[in-house]
Every structure is written in C-alpha cells, then in structure tokens.
Amino acid sequence: MCTVVLTFKQYGNSQTLSYPTLPEAATLLSQYIQQKSLSGNEKEASEFFANICRSKGLFVEPLNSAGNQYNFSASLCPLSDQKPNIIFLNHIDVVSEGNINNWQYYPFSGHISDSIVWGRGAIDLKGVAIMQLLAIERAKKWFPDNHFPYNITLLCVGSEESNNQGIKDVIESSFTKLNPVVVYGEGGTGISQISIANPEQSFFCISIAEKKAIGLKLSLNINTSGHGSVPPSVYANKVMIQALHRLLKSKNKLHFDEITVDFFKTVGGYEKGIRKFVLRHPRIFKPVIQKALKKDPILLSIITNTISITNINNTPLPVNQIAPEVEVLLDCRLLPNTDPEKFIDNLRKQLHSNDILITVLKETPTAPVTEKGEYYTHLKKAIETVFTGSVVLPVLIPAHSDNNFLRKMGVPVYGLTPALLSNTQLRSIHNSNEHITFQQLQKGIEVYENLLKNITTHIPESH
Numbered sequence: 267m268c269t270v271v272l273t274f275k276q277y278g279n280s281q282t283l284s285y286p287t288l289p290e291a292a293t294l295l296s297q298y299i300q301q302k303s304l305s306g307n308e309k310e311a312s313e314f315f316a317n318i319c320r321s322k323g324l325f326v327e328p329l330n331s332a333g334n335q336y337n338f339s340a341s342l343c344p345l346s347d348q349k350p351n352i353i354f355l356n357h358i359d360v361v362s363e364g365n366i367n368n369w370q371y372y373p374f375s376g377h378i379s380d381s382i383v384w385g386r387g388a389i390d391l392k393g394v395a396i397m398q399l400l401a402i403e404r405a406k407k408w409f410p411d412n413h414f415p416y417n418i419t420l421l422c423v424g425s426e427e428s429n430n431q432g433i434k435d436v437i438e439s440s441f442t443k444l445n446p447v448v449v450y451g452e453g454g455t456g457i458s459q460i461s462i463a464n465p466e467q468s469f470f471c472i473s474i475a476e477k478k479a480i481g482l483k484l485s486l487n488i489n490t491s492g493h494g495s496v497p498p499s500v501y502a503n504k505v506m507i508q509a510l511h512r513l514l515k516s517k518n519k520l521h522f523d524e525i526t527v528d529f530f531k532t533v534g535g536y537e538k539g540i541r542k543f544v545l546r547h548p549r550i551f552k553p554v555i556q557k558a559l560k561k562d563p564i565l566l567s568i569i570t571n572t573i574s575i576t577n578i579n580n581t582p583l584p585v586n587q588i589a590p591e592v593e594v595l596l597d598c599r600l601l602p603n604t605d606p607e608k609f610i611d612n613l614r615k616q617l618h619s620n621d622i623l624i625t626v627l628k629e630t631p632t633a634p635v636t637e638k639g640e641y642y643t644h645l646k647k648a649i650e651t652v653f654t655g656s657v658v659l660p661v662l663i664p665a666h667s668d669n670n671f672l673r674k675m676g677v678p679v680y681g682l683t684p685a686l687l688s689n690t691q692l693r694s695i696h697n698s699n700e701h702i703t704f705q706q707l708q709k710g711i712e713v714y715e716n717l718l719k720n721i722t723t724h725i726p727e728s729h
C-alpha cells in the first residue's frame with residue numbers, strides 16, 4: 267500500500283483525486299490504462315511500462331521493435347545468462363473503446379472508485395501484466411545476488427489484438443535468447459454460475475489449447491445484363507446467397523475430444539440427478555447433450571468447427587444496377603485436430619458452386635495441445651491455495667491469442683487470467699466499462715507468487 271495522488275484525464279478535463287491509501291497494483295494499473303495503446307500504436311505505453319519494470323530492478327531488453335511497436339522482456343537476470351526461463355506473457359495493446367457514450371468513465375482515465383479500477387485493458391490485459399510484474403518483484407527478494415535457478419521474464423508484446431505481430435517478431439528474433447521452459451499467458455479465467463446445482467462453485471479454466479482461426483474470402487464474378495428491371499436467372503448475389511444458404515443449413519458435426527469430455531465430466535461432478543449422469547457420460551448421451559448445446563453458442567464453439575459470415579460486400583452501385591461481383595468474408599475457427607485443407611475442401615462441397623473462388627486471407631498456426639504436466643500442476647496448486655475450494659480444469663479456448671505461436675515452437679503454454687470474474691466483468695472485455703477490483707488484483711498477484719514458489723521449490727534435476 268502507498269499514498270498517492272492520481273491525476274488523470276476524464277473526458278478531456280484533468281482531474282485530480284487523492285487516496286489516503288491505495289494498493290500499488292491499483293495505482294500502477296490506473297497509470298498504465300491512461301497510456302492509451304490501441305493495437306499497432308503501443309510504443310509510448312510500452313516505454314512507460316518498461317520504465318516501471320526498470321524501476322523494479324528488472325533487466326529490460328527491447329526485442330525486435332519496429333515502428334509504433336515496442337516489444338520487450340523484463341527479467342530477473344539478463345537473457346544472456348541463458349538460464350531456463352519461466353515466462354509470464356502479456357500484451358501491451360488494447361482494442362478500441364467503441365462507443366464512448368456507453369462508458370461510465372472515460373475509458374482511458376484509469377478511474378478509481380469503490381476499490382475498482384476502470385478502463386480499457388483493466389482485465390485484458392494490463393491488469394494481468396501488473397499482477398505478473400508485482401509477483402516477479404516479490405520473487406526477486408527470495409534470491410539475493412541473483413542466485414536464482416531460473417530466470418523469470420515478463421514478456422510484453424504488441425499487436426496481440428490485431429495481427430499478433432509482436433509475438434511473431436519476438437519469436438523470429440529472440441526465441442533462442444529467451445530460452446523458455448514454460449509460458450504462462452492469457453486464456454481462461456475463474457468463473458462461477460456454470461453448475462446449475464452449485465452455481466456458487468468456482469471453476470478456474472486453464473487453457474491448454476486454442477482453435478485455429480482461418481479467414482477466408484469467397485469471390486464470385488458473373489457478368490450479366492446488369493439492369494434490375496429484368497432480373498437474369500443467374501447473377502452474382504443470387505448465386506452467392508444460395509451457396510451461403512446451403513452452407514448455413516449443413517449440419518455441424520460435434521467433436522468430443524479428451525479436453526472437452528474431461529470438462530463435462532468435471533462440471534457434471536457438481537450437478538445432481540440425471541444432469542449429473544448425462545454430463546459424466548457425454549459420449550453416450552451425445553444426442554441428448556447436442557440439443558442443449560445448440561442453444562449455447564459458447565459451449566457449441568468448443569465442440570464444433572464454426573463459420574461466421576462476417577462481411578458481404580458489393581461495390582456500391584445505384585439500386586437498379588445488379589452488381590457483377592460479390593465478396594464474402596468468413597471467419598472460420600477449427601478444433602485442434604481438424605485438417606485445414608480437408609475443412610476447406612468440405613466447405614467447397616457445401617457451397618456447391620464451382621464459380622466461387624476461395625482465398626485464404628490469414629490463418630493462425632496449427633499448434634499442438636499443451637500436455638498438463640508439472641507446470642500445469644504448479645499453477646493448479648497455486649490457484650487452489652489462493653482460491654480455496656475452487657475447481658481447476660484444463661480447457662480449449664475458441665478464441666486465438668499469442669499462445670499458439672509459442673506452442674508451435676514446442677513450449678508448454680498455460681493460459682489463465684487468475685481472477686474470479688463476474689458475468690458483468692466477462693461481458694465488459696472488448697466491450698464498455700471494463701473494470702477490475704483491488705481484491706482481484708491482489709489475489710492475482712498471490713496466484714503468480716505461489717506459482718513461482720511452487721516451481722522454484724520443485725526444481726527438476728536437469729536444471
């Protein structure tokens with residue numbers, strides 16, 4: 267705790283608030299939020315945060331930073347020591363604030379009231395970065411003179427929310443230098459209200475796998491008479507809409523892989539009666555579960571490959587002129603065991619039109635699932651120490667982050683925001699009124715601190 271005076275801008279006006287005692291985590295987070303860092307424009311915020319890391323006595327090294335980006339590592343020991351490295355990964359950038367009128371406080375004010383820090387990035391992911399930093403600072407004191415068996419590195423990268431350029435650059439330029447043995451990044455979080463019989467039971471979901479994202483463009487060009495007064499039997503928009511209709515109608519196959527089956531079984535253990543029995547035997551009761559799952563987009567997204575039609579575009583023309591070209595963008599998310607080529611072949615069959623050209627615009631790496639292993643157990647125990655009575659379980663995350671880029675390099679990556687978030691907080695991520703409580707920040711630091719304790723008191727012999 268420390269005494270501070272905060273100055274921040276609220277809707278353009280400078281405002282000063284005094285707090286007699288404010289936890290350091292809240293002060294730092296508030297200041298970091300005030301450093302606006304929209305994806306691709308993170309340099310100032312990044313330098314600001316790097317300076318805070320320096321002030322904590324960490325070795326800060328810029329890692330292949332270009333333009334408005336600035337990736338850096340902040341470590342207990344210099345990277346050149348090449349010690350096995352425990353990496354806490356976070357991203358500096360944030361998504362746009364959206365409609366500012368939907369915010370209770372100016373999104374880049376870092377406003378503090380009622381023991382809550384408000385603003386864009388409070389949860390995703392500046393709050394996590396602060397928790398990680400303060401835990402590393404504590405760990406630093408356990409090992410005077412840097413006689414530390416591991417290095418511990420806070421790895422801060424840019425552009426996670428847009429094109430993952432930060433982590434790509436860091437891997438290309440500095441992967442060997444970083445020498446990671448494990449990475450703890452973002453992904454799952456602590457939630458309750460999953461179990462109907464035990465709504466208060468908290469579950470901490472550690473992500474060990476992510477879906478692969480593929481962005482596709484469908485293009486169709488049909489030269490027709492062009493005048494809307496006499497519609498031709500075949501024209502671009504009509505053919506495309508019919509093809510999309512076939513795509514939307516086709517059945518979505520359910521895939522129950524090990525992670526998902528374990529998830530249902532664990533949650534089922536907290537249910538009662540028939541629901542308990544069904545969830546504990548998901549493969550047998552697939553048809554029963556299927557019905558319920560179809561109503562739940564989140565659960566459905568972890569057991570199916572999904573396709574969202576995100577854009578349908580024509581060149582703007584007058585209302586009476588038929589557009590000869592149409593382009594459609596599809597956001598496809600694939601489960602870890604899906605072959606992307608087979609998926610696209612199948613999609614082509616479902617569209618059932620040889621004239622539609624399919625182009626891959628972008629794709630995230632195909633990466634292995636991280637095994638649970640010892641570093642998972644250390645995190646699980648740390649969560650159980652701080653959040654007594656909570657259930658920790660591995661999950662597959664439908665969204666993608668920087669994690670799979672590192673999994674592809676063969677590093678175990680565990681994704682977790684170590685906070686028990688309310689439904690309101692979950693909805694605030696990438697939305698308005700993002701906020702985190704002082705207590706959540708405090709507990710998050712404790713989880714990371716316990717994690718580091720667990721690892722450093724169980725040093726494998728090879729190290």
Ligand SMILES: [Zn+2]
Nearest residue numbers: 357390391452
């Ligand atoms: Zn994030």
